[in-house]
Amino acid sequence: MFDHNQPVHPLGTRARVLLTSVFGPYARDDEYGSRKINPMELYENQVTRVQGGFSLRMFHRSFGPMMIQANLEAPCTLMDFPTLDVFTEEIRHHTYDIVGISAILPNVGKVKKMCELIRQHQPNATIVIGGHITNKEGLDQIINADLIVRGEGIRWFQRYLGQDDKAPIKHPVSVSGFGGRIMGMNLGKRQGGTAAILIPSVGCPIGCNFCSTSALFGGKGKFINFYETGDELFEVMCEIENKLKVRSFFVLDENFLLHKKRALRLLELMEANNKSWAIFVFASAKVVQSYTIDQLVRLGIGWVWMGLEGESSVYDKLKGVDTRALVKLLQSHGIRVLGSSIIGLEDHRPENMDAIIEYAISHETVFHQFMLYLPIPGTPLYEKHTQEGTLLSESEFSYANAHGQYRFNYRHPYIKDGQEEQYLLDAFLRDFKVNGPSLLRLIRALLNGWQTHKDHPSARVRNRFAWETYPVRSTYAGAVWAMRKWYRKDKPLQEKADRLLKDIYATFGWKTRLISPLIGSFIYFTLKKEEERRLSAGWTYEPSCFYEKNPEAQMLEEAGTAKHRVEAQKIHPTIAETAQTLD
Ligand code: B12
Ligand code: SF4
Numbered sequence: 001m002f003d004h005n006q007p008v009h010p011l012g013t014r015a016r017v018l019l020t021s022v023f024g025p026y027a028r029d030d031e032y033g034s035r036k037i038n039p040m041e042l043y044e045n046q047v048t049r050v051q052g053g054f055s056l057r058m059f060h061r062s063f064g065p066m067m068i069q070a071n072l073e074a075p076c077t078l079m080d081f082p083t084l085d086v087f088t089e090e091i092r093h094h095t096y097d098i099v100g101i102s103a104i105l106p107n108v109g110k111v112k113k114m115c116e117l118i119r120q121h122q123p124n125a126t127i128v129i130g131g132h133i134t135n136k137e138g139l140d141q142i143i144n145a146d147l148i149v150r151g152e153g154i155r156w157f158q159r160y161l162g163q164d165d166k167a168p169i170k171h172p173v174s175v176s177g178f179g180g181r182i183m184g185m186n187l188g189k190r191q192g193g194t195a196a197i198l199i200p201s202v203g204c205p206i207g208c209n210f211c212s213t214s215a216l217f218g219g220k221g222k223f224i225n226f227y228e229t230g231d232e233l234f235e236v237m238c239e240i241e242n243k244l245k246v247r248s249f250f251v252l253d254e255n256f257l258l259h260k261k262r263a264l265r266l267l268e269l270m271e272a273n274n275k276s277w278a279i280f281v282f283a284s285a286k287v288v289q290s291y292t293i294d295q296l297v298r299l300g301i302g303w304v305w306m307g308l309e310g311e312s313s314v315y316d317k318l319k320g321v322d323t324r325a326l327v328k329l330l331q332s333h334g335i336r337v338l339g340s341s342i343i344g345l346e347d348h349r350p351e352n353m354d355a356i357i358e359y360a361i362s363h364e365t366v367f368h369q370f371m372l373y374l375p376i377p378g379t380p381l382y383e384k385h386t387q388e389g390t391l392l393s394e395s396e397f398s399y400a401n402a403h404g405q406y407r408f409n410y411r412h413p414y415i416k417d418g419q420e421e422q423y424l425l426d427a428f429l430r431d432f433k434v435n436g437p438s439l440l441r442l443i444r445a446l447l448n449g450w451q452t453h454k455d456h457p458s459a460r461v462r463n464r465f466a467w468e469t470y471p472v473r474s475t476y477a478g479a480v481w482a483m484r485k486w487y488r489k490d491k492p493l494q495e496k497a498d499r500l501l502k503d504i505y506a507t508f509g510w511k512t513r514l515i516s517p518l519i520g521s522f523i524y525f526t527l528k529k530e531e532e533r534r535l536s537a538g539w540t541y542e543p544s545c546f547y548e549k550n551p552e553a554q555m556l557e558e559a560g561t562a563k564h565r566v567e568a569q570k571i572h573p574t575i576a577e578t579a580q581t582l583d
Contacts, residue, residue: 007147009126012162015097016556017076018125019069021062022103022110023084027540032084033109033400040081040543042177046405047338047369047438050428053530054437057181059543061174063199063252064131064153065102067226070172071154074161075553080546087114091121100157101145102131105377106403108142115144128160132212135378136399151217152202152224169226171199171236173243176250179543182439183479183523184530195248195280196240200233200262201225204254206284206317207380208307210342213254215378223254230265237266237277247467248278248302257283257291257301267299276463278302284317289326293333297453300464304330305338310345311359327363334449334465336442339365343424344373349414353423361431366441370427371404372420385410436493440483443476444500451507473508478519480504485524 009015023032027039039045041059048055062080069078079090091099099118103111111133118127127145134150136142149156158165176197180187187193202224203217217224227233237249257263270277280303288296288304308323309315327337341360348356361368375382375391385391390411402409407418415423435441450469456462484497505513549557 006156006159008162009098009160011097013072013074013552015074015161016095016553017072017074017098017100017161018079018090018094018096019065019076019100019102020079020087020114021065021081022101022107023082023087023114024545025083025540025542027542031109032113033107033398035106035400035403035406036540037405038106038403039540041541043367043438044541046371047367049405050425050432051437052535053183053527054439055182056438057179057541058177058187059179060177061197061546062102063172063174063197065100066172066174067169067199068100068130068153068157069548069550070170071167072157072161072550073163073552075556076550077553078546078548078550080548081543082545082547084113086545088117088121091118091125096122096125098126098128098160100128100130102153103129103133104131105133105136106400108133108136108139108399111145112143119144130156132216132376132378135212135216135376137377154226168232171226171240172197173240175244175246176252179541181541183482184526184528184534185523192245192247194246195250195278196244196246198233198237198240198249198251198253200227200251200253200256201259202254204258206255206258208315208317209380209384210373210375211254212376212379215376215380219380225259228262230262230267230269233262233266234269234273237275241275241277247276247464248280250280251282253282255283255287256281258287260290263299264295267295270300271298271458271460274460276300276460276467278464278468281305285321285323285326286317286319288330289321293329296330296335297333297456298458298461301335302449302464302468303336303338305340308339308360308363308365309342310348310356312347313342313345324363327365331364331366331445332448333452334445334468336366336445337363338367338369339363340369340371341427342373343370343427344408344412344415344420346373346413348373348412350419353426357423357427357430360427361434364435364441366445367438368428368431368435370424370431372406372408372424374402374404374408375410376402434492436487436496437483439479440493440497440500443472443480443504446472446476447500447504447507472504473512474515475519477501477504477508477512477516478523481516481520482524482527485520486527 026034027036028034029036041057043056043058065078069076101111101114111129115127118125128147128149129145130149130153134148139148154169155165174197175194177194203222204214205221205223207214207220227236277300279300281301282305285306288306309318327339330337375385392409397409401407406421408420446469450465453461453465480497480501484494484501487493487497
């Protein structure tokens with residue numbers, strides 16, 4: 001329904017738009033709110049945090065602004081991960097009518113600084129703020145912006161520019177991650193080697209009390225579909241497949257499998273069109289369990305991010321599910337699980353913390369995320385703490401530290417004096433110590449998948465497993481060889497690597513056995529270099545900056561350059577030639 005408070009920009013689609021994420025560098029402590037322990041990386045930040053050279057290093061683009069840019073008809077420039085200098089230069093030298101900033105709450109200090117700079121260099125621009133930061137009450141008192149847009153931004157922006165907000169959503173064509181690195185080796189940029197990003201919906205109707213993603217898009221019972229049907233989704237996936245030559249998709253939808261009709265229709269279309277795709281999803285346990293393993297396998301589900309939360313948690317999504325058995329089943333079919341556990345639930349206390357951690361790691365998931373139980377603005381949990389007066393004020397606890405990997409932003413009934421920081425670390429360390437590097441677990445799951453399905457009746461399914469498992473015959477076998485050597489003083493992990501390596505040899509034969517020590521020696525060397533030279537010297541990893549113009553912005557720029565040339569020609573022909581060579 002049309003919102004009568006919806007503002008409309010007077011220039012409509014003639015307005016020049018700049019969309020940007022917050023500036024870097026990120027992985028360091030500074031006055032704008034960057035924190036060393038909060039890098040712009042998923043795995044290093046909150047999953048493989050203590051795994052050193054085994055940590056999966058990788059960046060992800062800011063998909064919100066990318067989705068918005070893909071659907072605007074106005075000239076729109078997108079800057080992702082600019083440094084403060086790059087951002088400042090951009091607004092000093094180019095005129096914009098609208099500057100949109102996408103952010104989350106821990107980065108509020110950066111948004112504040114960016115607004116100040118925009119006011120200084122582009123006093124006529126309208127500043128629009130979007131993303132999760134907007135759920136913070138009183139944000140307009142903290143930063144100097146014109147519009148704070150809570151919730152879905154694509155349709156809002158279309159209305160703001162006077163565009164049709166019912167037009168089909170155009171999906172950006174992009175890989176899901178970049179800059180991949182593990183064991184001291186760059187993972188390369190081979191075409192089709194990285195999964196494409198696919199965003200079918202935002203929000204989640206399950207509405208767990210702490211979930212800010214659900215809250216931002218309406219909370220319990222609400223979500224927003226960009227693609228309602230399996231047919232629409234299939235069409236988008238075919239287009240992305242063609243353009244990027246990919247065969248795997250990272251589906252950034254809070255609970256993809258929850259939309260069962262859409263998922264099963266997608267399966268029908270994949271089967272009818274012989275698409276041997278691999279699909280990586282987020283899904284809650286009860287929902288995953290509502291599918292047969294055969295359905296999941298045929299749908300190409302190769303990776304699931306699943307909330308395990310905690311044994312005592314009372315979330316509906318976990319009721320009646322034996323999560324340990326479920327993880328075991330999935331991983332025996334090659335489905336890698338990223339389990340997510342919470343530290344600091346209401347009943348967590350120092351006395352039961354060891355048991356809580358042991359329970360979490362007993363899932364033996366390929367990856368394990370541990371996060372603090374944090375009330376984030378907009379969520380029912382935040383509301384509860386506000387009512388109870390247990391939240392810490394900004395002067396007691398900076399927003400920049402409320403990222404879930406450090407301390408509580410409230411007074412916990414049992415966990416006091418910052419003990420949570422150590423519990424969180426204990427959980428990561430224990431998981432690493434007992435279950436070993438996530439890469440080792442991942443290779444085990446891939447091998448399981450191959451062993452279980454190499455003779456699957458469907459050639460389409462066999463083909464996917466063959467493709468996904470291909471590196472286990474060489475590079476991954478080499479990595480396991482290197483791990484076995486690395487852990488020569490840690491008997492349990494050495495044995496784990498040894499068992500896996502023997503199993504790989506038995507499955508793939510003499511060629512793999514022959515090349516593994518060669519590849520393995522090289523990987524061992526790069527790992528050693530990574531640990532001893534880079535990491536111990538405090539090396540940090542930063543994403544590169546992206547600067548992308550949509551066709552309208554490119555046309556505007558070309559028109560500007562042409563005009564500049566004509567004017568230069570009038571002054572002196574040689575200047576015009578110089579301008580041309582500079583282009
Ligand atoms: C990908 C992701 C990341 C990536 C990179 C993100 C990036 N490049 O900025 C990585 C892994 C690095 C990451 C890191 C962190 N993240 Co993160 N991340 C996500 C994730 C999974 C997806 C975001 C996404 O792309 N969604 C899809 C797009 C389409 O949705 P969207 O971004 O919300 O955009 C829509 C609207 O918000 C709006 N919108 C967005 N931008 C704008 C801008 C304008 C101008 C307008 C008008 C509208 C608008 O329109 C968009 C389309 O509808 C979300 C969870 C989720 N599912 O959303 C968490 C999430 C955003 N992350 C979160 C957090 C807390 C973090 C971390 C602090 C780590 C942590 N402890 O979890 C770090 C911070 C890193 C740093 N130094 O800043 C929280 C934010 C909570 C909050 N309220 O602030 C979320 C919601 C997860 C959660 N539930 O806790 N993250
Ligand atoms: S199931 Fe997951 S995505 Fe959905 S509300 Fe709960 S935590 Fe959020």
